[in-house]
């Protein structure tokens with residue numbers, strides 16, 4: 491039994507026992523992220539989770555747009571609250587390995603969370619005001 495990102499048309503009635511999950515990856519499936527290999531990122535993450543035998547530890551969910559299209563493809567790690575930008579299939583694999591070591595994929599961090607989101611650099615401060 492493994493955790494999988496949902497793709498279009500997949501059965502929406504799946505019920506996993508998620509006890510023991512240590513990381514939940516929210517993989518953006520919005521149109522901008524899909525244009526930037528979002529599906530390939532999701533597949534690479536899934537393959538690496540399987541390869542590492544980490545299906546019970548890392549759960550994934552495909553989301554709609556997360557509001558940072560210019561940083562596509564976006565992946566958010568819960569409960570860390572870390573947002574990752576410009577994710578590629580290669581970066582997705584590296585992220586899984588880093589998470590299993592209790593680390594971050596530093597070179598792709600867009601926001602960190604410590605009670606509120608904080609931009610890792612100038613880039614995360616750009617955008618329309620909400």
Ligand code: FES
Pocket residue numbers: 518519520521522523524554555556557558559560562563564
């Ligand atoms: S489509 Fe992914 S952030 Fe907008």
